[in-house]
Amino acid sequence: MNLLKTKLFQIFNLCVLILLVSATSLRATTYYTNANGAPETLANWWTVNNGTGTHPANFTTAGDVFIIQSPNVMTMAAAWTVTGTVTINSGATLARGSVALTCGGLDISGTMTNGNGTSSTVNGNVTGTGILTTGGTVRVFNVTGNWTFSGTANNA
Amino acid sequence: MTLNLTGTGAQTLSGNMGTGTPTISNLVINKSGGTVTLGSAFTLRGSTTKTFTLTAGTFDAATYLLTATTPTFTAGTLRVGGSTWATNYSFAVTEPAAGTIEYYAAGAQTVNNVNTYGGNLILSGSGAKTLGASMVTIGGGLTLSGTATTSLAANLAITGNLNIGDGTTLTAGAFTLGVTGTTTVGAGTSGTLSVTSATGTKTFTGAVTINSGGAITESAAATLSFGSDVTITGTLTESGAAVVGIAGNLTNNGTYTASTGLHTFSGATKTLSGSATITIPTATFTGNYTNSGTLTCATLLTVTGGAVVLTNNGIITATTALSGTGGLTQGATGVLYIGGTSGITTLTATTAGNTVNYNAAGSQTVVDVSYNNLTVSGSGTKTWTLAANRTAGGILTVGAGAGLTTAGNFTLGVTGATSVLGTLALGGTSAKTFTGDVTISGIWNETGIAAYSFAGSLTNNGSTFTANTGIHTFSGTSKSLSGSTITSIGSVTVSGTYTNTGTLTVGTALDGATGTLTNSGTLNIGGTCSIGSTSGGLSNSGTTAISGAGAISTLIAGFTNTGTINLNGSGTIAGITNNASGIVNLNSSGAITAFNNATATSVLNISTTPASNDYYTDCHSFRKQC
Numbered sequence: 001m002n003l004l005k006t007k008l009f010q011i012f013n014l015c016v017l018i019l020l021v022s023a024t025s026l027r028a029t030t031y032y033t034n035a036n037g038a039p040e041t042l043a044n045w046w047t048v049n050n051g052t053g054t055h056p057a058n059f060t061t062a063g064d065v066f067i068i069q070s071p072n073v074m075t076m077a078a079a080w081t082v083t084g085t086v087t088i089n090s091g092a093t094l095a096r097g098s099v100a101l102t103c104g105g106l107d108i109s110g111t112m113t114n115g116n117g118t119s120s121t122v123n124g125n126v127t128g129t130g131i132l133t134t135g136g137t138v139r140v141f142n143v144t145g146n147w148t149f150s151g152t153a154n155n156a
Numbered sequence: 157m158t159l160n161l162t163g164t165g166a167q168t169l170s171g172n173m174g175t176g177t178p179t180i181s182n183l184v185i186n187k188s189g190g191t192v193t194l195g196s197a198f199t200l201r202g203s204t205t206k207t208f209t210l211t212a213g214t215f216d217a218a219t220y221l222l223t224a225t226t227p228t229f230t231a232g233t234l235r236v237g238g239s240t241w242a243t244n245y246s247f248a249v250t251e252p253a254a255g256t257i258e259y260y261a262a263g264a265q266t267v268n269n270v271n272t273y274g275g276n277l278i279l280s281g282s283g284a285k286t287l288g289a290s291m292v293t294i295g296g297g298l299t300l301s302g303t304a305t306t307s308l309a310a311n312l313a314i315t316g317n318l319n320i321g322d323g324t325t326l327t328a329g330a331f332t333l334g335v336t337g338t339t340t341v342g343a344g345t346s347g348t349l350s351v352t353s354a355t356g357t358k359t360f361t362g363a364v365t366i367n368s369g370g371a372i373t374e375s376a377a378a379t380l381s382f383g384s385d386v387t388i389t390g391t392l393t394e395s396g397a398a399v400v401g402i403a404g405n406l407t408n409n410g411t412y413t414a415s416t417g418l419h420t421f422s423g424a425t426k427t428l429s430g431s432a433t434i435t436i437p438t439a440t441f442t443g444n445y446t447n448s449g450t451l452t453c454a455t456l457l458t459v460t461g462g463a464v465v466l467t468n469n470g471i472i473t474a475t476t477a478l479s480g481t482g483g484l485t486q487g488a489t490g491v492l493y494i495g496g497t498s499g500i501t502t503l504t505a506t507t508a509g510n511t512v513n514y515n516a517a518g519s520q521t522v523v524d525v526s527y528n529n530l531t532v533s534g535s536g537t538k539t540w541t542l543a544a545n546r547t548a549g550g551i552l553t554v555g556a557g558a559g560l561t562t563a564g565n566f567t568l569g570v571t572g573a574t575s576v577l578g579t580l581a582l583g584g585t586s587a588k589t590f591t592g593d594v595t596i597s598g599i600w601n602e603t604g605i606a607a608y609s610f611a612g613s614l615t616n617n618g619s620t621f622t623a624n625t626g627i628h629t630f631s632g633t634s635k636s637l638s639g640s641t642i643t644s645i646g647s648v649t650v651s652g653t654y655t656n657t658g659t660l661t662v663g664t665a666l667d668g669a670t671g672t673l674t675n676s677g678t679l680n681i682g683g684t685c686s687i688g689s690t691s692g693g694l695s696n697s698g699t700t701a702i703s704g705a706g707a708i709s710t711l712i713a714g715f716t717n718t719g720t721i722n723l724n725g726s727g728t729i730a731g732i733t734n735n736a737s738g739i740v741n742l743n744s745s746g747a748i749t750a751f752n753n754a755t756a757t758s759v760l761n762i763s764t765t766p767a768s769n770d771y772y773t774d775c776h777s778f779r780k781q782c
Contacts, residue, residue, distance in 0.1 A: 114157070123163075134157040141180075144163030148195060150171035153157065153180060 028063030028084070031056050033072040039094065040080040059083065062104070068092040070110065076101065079118075088112055088130060096120065108132055108149055158182035161192050170195025181206050183224065185232065187213025199223040208247070210234060210255075217244035229255055237261050241268040251275045253295055259285050260302075267291065267306070276316060279304040279324075287312075297337060300324035300347075308333060311356065318360075320347045322369065328378075330355035338362040342370020342390050351378045351395075359383070366390040366410065374398060377415060388412050388430070408432045408449065416455070421445050429470070441466045441482065447490075459484055459500060468492055468510075486510035486528070495534075498523045505530075506549055514538045515555075522560070529553070529572070532560045542566040542584065554578045554598065565604075576600055576618065596621060596639070611635075616643045616658060625664070630654050630671075638677070650687055656698075668692065675700055675719070681708065682725075688715070696721055696738075702729060702746070723748065734758040 034051030037044040040059075045066060047053030056064060064084035068074050070091025076099050085105030088094045092110035094101075098117040105124035106112075111131040114120065119140035126143050132153040141147075159180045161167055169183075169192050181200055185192050191214040200206035200223060208224035215222075216235035223246040231254035238244045239261065248270035251257055255275035259265045262281045269288030276296035279285040285306040297316030300306065307327040317337035320326050322345045330353035339360050341347050347370040351358060354376040361383040366372055370390035374380075377396030385404035386392070394400060394415035403423045408430035419439045421428075428434055428447040437455040446467040451457075457474040459466045459482030466472075466482065468490035475495040478484065483502030486492055488509035495516045503523045505512045511529035514520045522532070522540035530548045532538040533555030540546075542564030551572040554560045559579035562568060565586050573592040574580075579599040582588055588602075589609045596618035602608065608628045616639035623645040630637070630650045637643060637656040644661040650671030661680040666673070672692035673679075679700040685708040687694050694700075695716040701724060702708055708715075708729040715731045717738035723729055723746050730749040734740050739759045742748060753760050 119160075132157075140158045140160055142160045142162055144161075144165070144167070146168040146170075146195075147159060147161065148168060148170045150196075 028065065029056065029061070030065040030067060033068050033074055033092075036073045036075070038077050039066070039068070039074040039086075040076060040078050044074070068094055068110065085124065088128070090130060105145065108151060158184060160184040160186060162186050162188075164189035166190045167192045168195045169193070169198055171198070182209070183207070183222075184209045184211070185213050185215045186211045187232075189213065191216050191235075194218050194220040194222060197221045197223070200225075220244065221246060231255055233258060235260055236265065239264065240266045241270055248272075251295070256296070259304075279306055298326075300326055317362070320349055320370070322346045324348075325350060327352055328356070328358055329353045332356040332359070334359045334361070336361045338384075339364040340367065340370075341365070341372055342367040345369040347371070347390075348373060350375070351380075352376055354378050354396075354398075357381055363387070363404065366392055368410070374415070377417065388432075403443075405429070406434060408434045440480070446487075447472055458482075462501075465502075474498070486512065494520070494523075496520070506547075508549060511550070514558075524564075531555065532558045532578070534558050537561050537579070537581075539563065542568060545569075545586070547571065551575070551592070554580045556598065559599075561603075573612070582606075593635075596641070602626075611652075613638065614643065615639045616641045630668075646683075650692075653692070666694075684708070684727075702727075734760060 029047060031045035031047060032049040033044055034046055042055050045056050049069060059081060060083045062083050065087060066082060067087045067089060070089050073093040073095060075095040076097050079100040082103040086103045087107040088110040090109045094112045096114045098115040100118040102121045106122045106126050108128035108130040114134045119142055121142040123144050125145035126147045126149045128149050129151040131151055157180050183200055193216040197220045200208065205226045206224045207226045207228060208222065209228040210232045211230045212232050214233040214235060218237045221244060225247060227247045227249045229249045230252050233256040236244050236259045250272045251274045253275050256278060258278035258280060259267055260280040264283040266286045267288055269290045274295035277294050278299045280301040282303045285304050287306055287309045289309045292310050292312060294314045297318065298314050299319040301321040301324060303323040305325040308329055308331040311332040313334040315336045318335045318339040320341045322343045325348045327350045341349050344367055349372045351374040357379040359381040363385040364382055365387045366389060368389045373393045374395035377398035380398060380400045382402045382404065386402055387407045388410040391411040393413045396415055397417040398415035399417040400415060400419045402421050405427045409432055412434055414436040416437045419436045421441045421443060423443045426445050428445055428451055429449045433450040433452055435452045439453050440458040440460055442460050442464060444465050446469060448470045450471040452473040454475040456477045458480040460480045461482045464482035465485050467485045467487055469487035471491045473493040477496050478494055478498045478500050481501050483504060484500055485504040486507055488507050490510040492512045494514050503525050505525060505527045508528055511531060512527050513531040513533055514522055515534040516536060517534045519536040520538045522538050524541060524543050526547045529550035531553040535557045537559040540560060540562045542562060545567040547569040549571045552570045552574045554576045556577040561581040563583040565584045567586045569589040571591045574590050574594040576596045577598045581601040581603050583604040585604050585606050587607045591611045593612035594610060595615045598618050599620040600618055601622045602624035605624045605626050607626045610630045611632045613635040614637050618641050621641055621643055625646045627647045627649055628645045630652055632652045635652060635654050637654055637658055637660050639658040642659040642661055646664040648662045648666050650668035650673045653672040655674040655676060656679055657677040659678040664683040666681055666685040666687050668687045669690035670692050671687050673687055673694050675696045676698045678698055681702045682704040693715055697719040699720045701722045703724040705726045708727060716733045716735055717740060718735045721740045723742045724744050726745045728747045728749060732740060733752040733754055736755040736757045742762045
């Protein structure tokens with residue numbers, strides 16, 4: 001009988017452990033920049049806003065939030081696709097250049113610059129009160145959510 | 157920069173973009189579903205064009221202003237929540253066929269002229285939606301929903317469909333209204349198309365459906381032209397002498413109040429139907445129609461055109477006049493009431509089952525054709541002058557208070573029953589044949605000398621029965637002669653088998669070599685009697701009175717008696733078998749031959765002197781009473 005109780009206790013503990021691990025892995029995570037760099041590089045993102053913690057395993061986990069902190073300037077060198085949302089804090093900059101940005105939401109409280117060609121696709125809302133600067137001839141925002149950005153947009 | 161709003165869900169577009177520097181110069185709405193709603197005023201800014209493009213989905217300006225200079229509208233819906241178009245949009249659009257513009261505010265709105273309406277226009281929300289005075293065409297449809305109301309401000313042509321939803325009203329005043337598509341009024345509870353002026357024809361090319369609770373109501377006599385089907389489940393009310401044309405089917409399951417004006421039915425192979433009566437004072441059919449409902453024309457029903465036929469499988473009442481160069485054909489279930497004159501060129505009423513009823517309160521002329529069921533009712537005499545041999549293939553009914561008078565020397569045959577509650581006066585010298593039972597409760601008057609044939613029973617409870625001197629042949633099998641009124645006929649030939657339970661008086665001759673007449677009532681024979689001279693015979697269990705000078709001659713045992721036979725005449729009577737309880741009274745100077753007083757209870761009473769050559773066989777009881 002004691003042996004059976006021991007086995008059941010072990011099975012229970014194992015289940016609890018599995019549930020805890022699963023919950024942790026499903027939880028949305030917020031990542032921060034801590035220096036200038038390319039936003040499409042996983043190593044430029046940290047779970048703690050002081051450049052510590054862990055890096056994201058990918059950019060495709062739903063619900064993850066990627067915050068560009070002031071005064072960081074994140075310059076895209078290649079297309080960057082984020083399933084979660086991107087936030088540009090006040091004083092921070094996302095320089096999209098002429099490569100494609102796709103994200104699940106975009107808050108522009110800082111500055112976002114857009115070069116010529118390609119487009120930005122936001123599969124969610126566009127918010128913020130920052131600065132949206134565009135340049136070149138092809139400057140398209142594809143938005144499937146709300147556009148409530150009320151900052152300043154400039155054609156450079 | 158171009159802002160392209162896509163996706164299938166609801167989206168909000170808002171934001172103060174500043175005023176000094178060009179920002180978003182192009183706004184594109186291309187949504188497979190859902191609505192983009194302005195959350196604030198939104199201004200497109202650009203050094204050259206500021207383009208607003210709607211290619212799919214819905215854009216709702218709410219109560220805000222979208223400022224652009226170059227709109228491109230290829231499909232989708234533009235919604236107007238402000239009091240005017242200009243409240244929401246700084247530009248005018250040319251609406252495409254696939255486009256929709258909707259004024260939806262909760263309150264009054266002005267539907268501006270600034271746009272070209274090539275697609276649909278929806279007026280929803282509530283309050284009055286004022287149409288622009290130069291707004292004369294809608295390339296698509298016009299839909300009213302919510303509790304919106306609107307009035308024509310000019311002649312209006314709607315290429316698509318007109319939908320007047322529950323709770324809404326479209327008022328068509330002194331302007332033309334044309335709807336090429338379908339028109340639907342109401343969706344189950346209400347909705348009104350109100351025609352308030354006699355000026356301006358209202359033309360509905362497509363089908364018109366007035367649903368339960370919905371109404372098309374005229375308060376002035378405007379011309380209505382229905383190019384296709386009209387289905388009434390709600391209410392259609394016409395005014396005054398409004399002229400109405402219908403080229404499709406007319407179905408009335410609701411309430412239809414027609415004008416006194418001319419209603420022309422011009423469709424080809426169309427129908428009139430419905431559970432409610434279609435009452436139209438004046439109707440003219442210029443195309444072939446079939447009625448399976450109830451149509452009443454109080455003033456004039458006309459079928460025009462040699463090849464035009466109105467077929468009746470329902471009920472048609474032509475109260476005053478039925479006319480025209482066309483034809484009216486009665487179907488098997490058709491009932492036609494002719495309440496006045498009937499000058500229609502062709503009336504076809506021979507199909508089994510149908511009925512034609514001349515029901516005026518006064519005299520009428522019966523159209524000289526053959527009928528199936530023919531009824532005369534109302535009052536007055538209905539005169540039928542036969543110009544050829546005619547039949548009533550069904551039932552002939554002469555209603556109480558009415559009369560049917562026939563004339564013309566052509567045969568008349570009634571296949572079904574004949575019921576005379578009024579007066580039937582039969583003229584002409586040609587044969588009259590009544591195949592079914594004849595029941596008389598009124599007056600039967602044979603005014604012409606002609607042969608009459610009866611194959612059914614004759615019940616005479618009438619006030620008067622006047623037979624002509626022609627031979628009346630009764631040919632039915634196991635039929636009866638009955639009734640409380642004396643049926644007096646000069647010449648009767650029984651070729652079938654009849655039982656008389658009433659009073660039959662045969663004044664001249666009772667014949668029928670093979671006939672059988674069983675009298676349990678009263679039989680008066682005033683002339684000759686040779687019935688049963690070959691087979692059959694005469695049997696009496698009632699009272700048979702033989703009078704006059706005629707000779708009664710039947711087969712011996714062909715005249716059996718268990719009742720009473722009174723021999724009151726002077727002729728020779730031969731062939732009586734007086735059976736049990738039979739009484740034969742010889743009361744006059746006649747002679748009896750071939751008499752068989754057959755049983756012990758058979759009685760022969762003689763109150764006069766028999767002729768010397770009289771003989772009696774098996775006389776069980778014999779009394780000479782003088």
